[in-house]
Each structure stands twice: as C-alpha cells, then as structure tokens.
Amino acid sequence: MEDFYREYILDHYRNPRNRGVIESPDITYADSNPLCGDEIQIDLLVKDGLVDDVKFSGRGCAISQASVSMLTEMIEGKPIDEVKEITKEDVLELLGITLTPVRVKCALLGLKVLKSGVYGIEAAEDEDL
Amino acid sequence: MTVITGTRPSALDVDAIRADFPILQQERDGKRLVYLDSGATSQKPTSVIEAMDEYYRTYNANVHRGVYRLSELATARYEESRVKVQRFINARSAKEVLFTANVTAALNLVAYSWGRENVGKDDVIVFTEMEHHSNIVPWQILAQITGARLEFIHVTDDGYLDESDIQKVLELRPKLLAVTAVSNVLGTINPVRELAARFHEAGTVVVVDAAQAAPHMPVDVQDWGADFVAITGHKMLGPTGVGVLWGRRELLQAMPPFLGGGDMIREVHLDHTRYAELPYKFEAGTPNISGGIGLGVAVDYLSALGMDTVREHERELVGYALERLSDVPDLRVYGPPAEYHGAAVSFTLADIHPHDLAHILDQENIAVRAGHHCAQPLMERYDIAATTRASFYIYNGQDDVDTLVTALYRAREIFRL
Numbered sequence: 001m002e003d004f005y006r007e008y009i010l011d012h013y014r015n016p017r018n019r020g021v022i023e024s025p026d027i028t029y030a031d032s033n034p035l036c037g038d039e040i041q042i043d044l045l046v047k048d049g050l051v052d053d054v055k056f057s058g059r060g061c062a063i064s065q066a067s068v069s070m071l072t073e074m075i076e077g078k079p080i081d082e083v084k085e086i087t088k089e090d091v092l093e094l095l096g097i098t099l100t101p102v103r104v105k106c107a108l109l110g111l112k113v114l115k116s117g118v119y120g121i122e123a124a125e126d127e128d129l
Numbered sequence: 130m131t132v133i134t135g136t137r138p139s140a141l142d143v144d145a146i147r148a149d150f151p152i153l154q155q156e157r158d159g160k161r162l163v164y165l166d167s168g169a170t171s172q173k174p175t176s177v178i179e180a181m182d183e184y185y186r187t188y189n190a191n192v193h194r195g196v197y198r199l200s201e202l203a204t205a206r207y208e209e210s211r212v213k214v215q216r217f218i219n220a221r222s223a224k225e226v227l228f229t230a231n232v233t234a235a236l237n238l239v240a241y242s243w244g245r246e247n248v249g250k251d252d253v254i255v256f257t258e259m260e261h262h263s264n265i266v267p268w269q270i271l272a273q274i275t276g277a278r279l280e281f282i283h284v285t286d287d288g289y290l291d292e293s294d295i296q297k298v299l300e301l302r303p304k305l306l307a308v309t310a311v312s313n314v315l316g317t318i319n320p321v322r323e324l325a326a327r328f329h330e331a332g333t334v335v336v337v338d339a340a341q342a343a344p345h346m347p348v349d350v351q352d353w354g355a356d357f358v359a360i361t362g363h364k365m366l367g368p369t370g371v372g373v374l375w376g377r378r379e380l381l382q383a384m385p386p387f388l389g390g391g392d393m394i395r396e397v398h399l400d401h402t403r404y405a406e407l408p409y410k411f412e413a414g415t416p417n418i419s420g421g422i423g424l425g426v427a428v429d430y431l432s433a434l435g436m437d438t439v440r441e442h443e444r445e446l447v448g449y450a451l452e453r454l455s456d457v458p459d460l461r462v463y464g465p466p467a468e469y470h471g472a473a474v475s476f477t478l479a480d481i482h483p484h485d486l487a488h489i490l491d492q493e494n495i496a497v498r499a500g501h502h503c504a505q506p507l508m509e510r511y512d513i514a515a516t517t518r519a520s521f522y523i524y525n526g527q528d529d530v531d532t533l534v535t536a537l538y539r540a541r542e543i544f545r546l
C-alpha cells in the first residue's frame with residue numbers, strides 16, 4: 001500500500017500541477033466516472049499545433065488526480081499529433097504502480113477526457129477543409 | 130417515532146450467526162472477511178441458499194399452472210413465502226403483498242400504475258433530498274409524463290428531514306409523498322408513522338421505501354399507516370431479483386395493471402382481457418420462483434432472531450461505531466446519533482478520497498462502499514463527491530468496528546497524515 005500511494009502520487013494529489021480552467025480554451029472537454037461520480041475537465045490552448053497551455057479541474061481519488069496532473073505536465077508544449085498518440089500504457093507507466101482493473105479506470109479517466117477533447121477538434125478541423 | 134427499541138435486552142449471538150453464513154468462513158491472506166457493505170446487499174445464510182438449491186434440484190416447475198405434483202409443490206412454497214412476508218410486515222392480507230424484482234421495480238410499479246391514473250397536470254409530487262435514485266427517478270418520469278410539479282423536502286446539516294420544508298409542502302396538498310424509512314447514506318430513521326398521518330390529512334398518498342428498514346427493524350405496515358411500502362429481498366438475507374410491494378388493498382384494486390401478460394389474467398379474448406385478482410393482477414409473467422422461496426426462508430431466519438432484537442443489536446453496534454469513529458482524527462460522520470441511526474454509517478476521512486480509502490481497507494479484507502450511494506442529490510447537499518460507508522448487520526460485531534478503526538489509522542499513515 002505504501003508502494004501504491006507513493007510520495008510522488010500523493011504530491012500530485014495534494015499539489016496538482018496545472019489545476020484550474022482556461023478562460024477561452026481552444027479545446028475543452030469534461031467527463032465523469034459514473035461509478036464514483038469523479039469528474040475531470042481539461043482545457044487546452046493550442047498554438048501552431050502545439051499545446052500552449054493546459055489546465056484541469058474536477059475532483060477524484062488520488063489515482064485519478066495524480067494521473068491527470070502528471071498527464072498535463074507530460075503534454076505541455078507537445079504537438080497535438082503526439083498527444084493523440086498517448087496510450088493507456090504510457091499513462092500507467094507514468095504512474096509507475098500496478099493497478100487493479102477498477103483502479104485502472106481511475107487512472108485512465110484523465111486520458112479519456114484528453115483524447116475525447118483532441119479528437120473532437122480534429123473532427124472540427126476536418127470540416128473546415 | 131417509528132423506531133421500536135427492543136424490550137428484550139438479549140443481544141444477538143454473533144458468533145453463532147456467523148457460522149450460518151458460508152461466505153464469512155473464508156479468509157484472504159489469513160485475514161477474515163469483515164463485511165461492512167450489507168447496505169448494498171446482505172450475505173445469505175445456508176438455509177436460504179439450500180432452499181433455493183432444493184427447489185431447482187427436487188421440485189423445479191412453473192407455478193400457478195401445472196396440475197402435477199411438482200408444480201403444486203412449487204406453487205405452495207412460493208405462496209407460503211408471500212404469507213411469511215405478509216406476517217413479517219404485518220399486512221392485513223397476503224393479497225396486498227406483490228412480488229416484484231426489487232424495490233426499484235416496486236416503486237416504478239406505483240409510479241406507472243397508480244401515478245399515471247391519479248396524477249395530473251399541476252399536481253404536486255414530493256420526495257426528499259435523502260432518497261435513493263430509485264425513489265427519485267420514477268417520480269421525475271411521472272412528472273414529465275403528467276405535467277405534475279416536483280417539490281422537495283430538504284435535509285438538515287445533522288441529517289434530518291427539514292421540518293419547515295415539511296410544513297411548506299403540506300400546504301400544497303401534494304398528490305404523493307415518496308420517502309425513505311431509513312436513509313442508505315446518513316442512516317437517518319425517518320418518522321414514517323408521523324409523516325403518513327400528517328400527509329394523509331393533506332390528502333396525500335404516501336409511498337415508503339423500506340429497503341433499508343425491513344432488514345434491520347420491525348416494519349409494521351398497518352402501524353405505519355402509509356399507502357405503499359417497498360422492500361427488496363437481497364438486503365435482508367434473501368436472493369437478488371425479488372422484492373415486494375405492499376399496497377393498501379383499495380388502492381391496488383382500483384389501479385390498472387402495470388405489465389400485461391401471462392399469469393395476470395382471468396380471461397383473454399382477442400379484443401379484451403379481464404384481469405386476475407390481487408395480487409396476480411400485478412404479477413405478469415413467470416416470477417422469480419426460487420427467489421420468492423429464498424426470501425421466505427430469509428424472513429424465517431430474521432423472524433427467529435426477532436426484529437426487535439436485530440434493531441437493538443444494531444443500535445448498540447452503531448453506537449459503538451459512532452463512538453470509536455469520533456476518536457479518529459479528521460474523520461467526519463454524516464447523519465444522526467445512534468438512537469435515530471439505522472445500520473449505515475457514512476463518513477469522510479481528511480482529504481483521503483473514499484475510493485482510495487475503500488481500496489486501503491480492502492487490503493485488510495474489509496469490504497465497505499465508496500461513492501455516491503445512488504444518492505447524488507444528497508452528496509450535492511453536503512457538497513461532497515462521495516463518502517465511505519460502513520453498513521452493519523446481524524453478523525457484525527464490535528470486533529469488526531475495531532478492525533475498521535485500526536485500518537483507518539493505517540490509511541492515515543499511508544496518506545502521511
């Protein structure tokens with residue numbers, strides 16, 4: 001258990017990075033885990049195909065909050081195309097702990113929200129063409 | 130007050146009871162199972178499991194139809210259960226005892242059958258802020274269908290129904306009040322008898338969700354004086370998939386059927402049907418026969434213990450739990466003191482999210498529920514996303530509370546508190 005709730009996980013939980021909302025985001029998406037009511041919103045500013053700014057809000061358990069906090073750190077300044085390529089495995093590796101199936105859902109909520117957001121904008125761009 | 134505190138001081142023999150529950154005999158990593166989630170579903174004693182098994186092995190047949198021995202036996206056992214439930218809730222007649230799939234189905238039956246016939250545009254439907262979603266959503270749907278208006282009784286900081294709201298809604302002379310007898314989150318025991326009397330004076334039909342009451346304390350539908358009372362088998366030692374709706378006979382007789390089909394008819398012609406008498410009018414289709422039989426045996430088990438004794442045991446145990454929990458730093462309990470508190474105890478611990486807490490407790494083989502407990506309006510009321518809930522039953526003792534409290538201190542350590 002100590003191994004599970006490692007220092008850096010608790011640190012991200014208690015001192016989340018990039019917490020907040022963006023005034024006029026280019027991308028915003030929110031979703032919740034109906035099982036526990038946890039919810040996450042991610043706002044992005046995109047400039048020249050790069051993530052210029054990212055913020056998240058909502059609430060959840062240490063695993064979901066730490067996971068989304070780390071995820072936002074990871075994508076800052078990254079090309080949106082690369083963000084799209086992020087996989088479950090990447091996020092789980094980032095967390096660095098072994099999770100049971102129920103807790104995997106917690107860990108991946110942030111990624112789910114992020115992907116829904118960035119794919120949404122892709123669809124919108126396609127329409128512009 | 131509808132709480133009947135036991136006159137018999139004899140606490141339950143928890144060790145003897147545990148021996149009746151096969152699931153409690155297991156260990157994980159040398160730790161016995163501390164099951165504190167009976168509010169979600171109770172464990173089942175051997176007698177219930179064996180009765181259902183016996184049905185399938187030795188007299189499996191459909192009910193109410195066959196003229197052969199097996200079918201007669203199955204029908205007799207199934208109908209015996211109805212009578213057991215009737216006695217258990219002190220209904221005047223077994224015809225008032227309808228088998229349903231669960232409490233959700235029972236409440237929906239009232240909403241669709243009684244509601245669509247009796248609720249009209251601008252009528253007022255009232256429910257409370259502490260209801261389970263299954264005693265909220267059917268009324269919202271009914272309001273959408275009929276154009277009725279919804280009004281609410283809110284909950285006070287310490288977990289009681291707000292008296293000023295009760296007075297306010299009474300003045301509206303509502304068509305219907307839906308209220309839980311016992312909150313599945315706060316544990317609050319509501320004064321059902323008093324509410325039924327007051328709302329009847331306003332001409333209101335009173336529907337009681339007794340899902341968290343029937344397993345834990347005497348339920349006397351005649352004493353309560355409500356119009357409909359819904360219970361669910363799986364929270365009271367019975368199997369899943371069987372519940373009960375009790376309704377006042379005059380109301381049930383006047384109501385149209387809910388589901389149409391086999392078993393609920395007297396005669397069917399191509400262009401019309403005459404419906405069966407009570408309770409069959411509301412029991413279309415092949416019922417959950419093994420479930421009904423199992424529920425009857427569950428009721429036997431509880432009746433043998435005595436529901437006053439069960440209540441007394443849990444009042445003592447919850448009192449002990451509330452006391453022990455109050456010593457844990459940064460722990461907040463939601464809900465009233467033991468006297469008005471049913472078997473469910475909800476709490477939060479510092480900044481530890483209930484999911485994390487439940488996960489940590491699981492390492493000690495303690496099963497608790499973490500989440501919104503299908504009561505999201507109540508979570509909003511207290512401005513929390515979730516709580517951790519320990520809910521107690523006849524097989525829980527003070528040792529379970531002690532194990533829980535030790536694990537909570539462990540959780541504090543893990544979270545560096």
Ligand SMILES: Cc1ncc(COP(=O)(O)O)c(C=O)c1O
Nearest residue numbers: 231232233261263313340341361
């Ligand atoms: C107060 C209350 N009402 C209704 C229900 C729903 O019960 P069921 O799922 O058996 O219909 C529950 C159980 O979760 C409950 O605690």
